[in-house]
Amino acid sequence: KEHIAEVEKFEAKAKEELESFRIKYLGKKGILNDFFAEFKNVPNEMKKEFGQTINALKNKAEAKVTEIREVLENKEEDKGSYGDLTRPAEPIALGSRHPISLVKNQIIEIFSNIGFNVSEGPEVEDDWHNFTALNLPEYHPARDMQDTFFVQTNPDVLLRTHTSSVQVRYMENTKPPIRTISPGRVFRNEAISARSHCIFHQVEGLYIDKDVSFADLKQTLLYFTKEMFGKSKIRLRPSYFPFTEPSAEVDIYWGLNNEIDYRITKGTGWLEIMGCGMVDPNVLENCGIDAKEYSGFAFGMGIERIAMLLYQIGDIRMFYENDVRFLEQFKSAL
Numbered sequence: 510k511e512h513i514a515e516v517e518k519f520e521a522k523a524k525e526e527l528e529s530f531r532i533k534y535l536g537k538k539g540i541l542n543d544f545f546a547e548f549k550n551v552p553n554e555m556k557k558e559f560g561q562t563i564n565a566l567k568n569k570a571e572a573k574v575t576e577i578r579e580v581l582e583n584k585e586e587d588k589g590s591y592g593d594l595t596r597p598a599e600p601i602a603l604g605s606r607h608p609i610s611l612v613k614n615q616i617i618e619i620f621s622n623i624g625f626n627v628s629e630g631p632e633v634e635d636d637w638h639n640f641t642a643l644n645l646p647e648y649h650p651a652r653d654m655q656d657t658f659f660v661q662t663n664p665d666v667l668l669r670t671h672t673s674s675v676q677v678r679y680m681e682n683t684k685p686p687i688r689t690i691s692p693g694r695v696f697r698n699e700a701i702s703a704r705s706h707c708i709f710h711q712v713e714g715l716y717i718d719k720d721v722s723f724a725d726l727k728q729t730l731l732y733f734t735k736e737m738f739g740k741s742k743i744r745l746r747p748s749y750f751p752f753t754e755p756s757a758e759v760d761i762y763w764g765l766n767n768e769i770d771y772r773i774t775k776g777t778g779w780l781e782i783m784g785c786g787m788v789d790p791n792v793l794e795n796c797g798i799d800a801k802e803y804s805g806f807a808f809g810m811g812i813e814r815i816a817m818l819l820y821q822i823g824d825i826r827m828f829y830e831n832d833v834r835f836l837e838q839f840k841s842a843l
């Protein structure tokens with residue numbers, strides 16, 4: 510009777526547990542067989558009760574084994590099953606292109622449509638490619654330790670301050686005609702603020718052929734601003750760069766009803782978007798191009814600046830913080 514109580518209470522979580530229970534009661538050398546063997550020694554007047562009890566124990570033990578086996582087998586089936594395979598899956602979180610990449614790709618596309626290819630070069634440069642070949646005399650303020658991050662001095666190794674260095678490399682290795690744009694990261698030792706950063710991106714362009722004139726430059730810029738901004742009211746202001754002569758700064762007009770962020774415009778309608786000019790003959794000669802035969806123009810713009818205008822971004826630092834709340838807003842822009 511004690512055994513009947515034990516059998517009734519029995520529970521098993523694993524198959525092995527159930528199997529040892531079965532062997533204990535129903536196995537060849539199990540409790541029940543012991544009892545059946547004992548049967549002949551039981552006094553006659555007790556045989557009936559003894560028989561009924563061990564039969565009850567046997568039935569209960571067998572029922573228990575069947576019952577628990579079924580439960581355990583069902584559990585196992587659940588584990589192996591994949592459920593409803595036609596169910597919709599968890600949504601996959603897709604990222605978005607960075608606004609710098611968006612604008613860079615757009616600039617590349619616009620210039621490739623008029624025959625410009627893309628050239629790239631190292632971010633760590635030597636003095637020749639970043640400065641000397643570009644006609645920057647030794648005392649020029651852009652060479653000042655204040656503006657340039659030096660990796661090493663004497664001989665100078667530095668982080669390029671503009672992608673004009675790529676154009677020098679390109680001219681050294683390519684015969685005109687040349688039509689190339691050089692997008693890339695540049696570095697300047699400047700205080701970080703809402704309007705400037707020590708790292709930013711540029712796209713510089715170079716066009717060299719026979720009889721290239723300032724009119725070609727102006728028409729190219731008109732084409733670009735029309736494609737990029739959907740408007741092309743620009744003006745060229747005389748300026749100075751050591752590597753171009755004459756040099757100019759390009760402003761684009763944003764009408765005052767453009768609702769543009771005043772942190773960017775400072776309240777005026779004319780906005781500076783790039784520098785440009787006719788490549789100085791000294792630069793051509795430095796790069797092995799005959800300045801009597803060839804002439805050309807160059808221009809350079811900051812990608813951040815253009816992205817800030819296009820997307821009305823008031824703080825340049827947002828580009829490098831990688832806050833997903835900022836980045837996610839460019840999901841629909843391609």
Ligand code: PHE
Pocket residue numbers: 670671672673713750753784785786807808809810
């Ligand atoms: N290299 C200049 C800069 O970094 C931009 C520029 C490029 C100006 C080509 C004129 C011609 O600001």
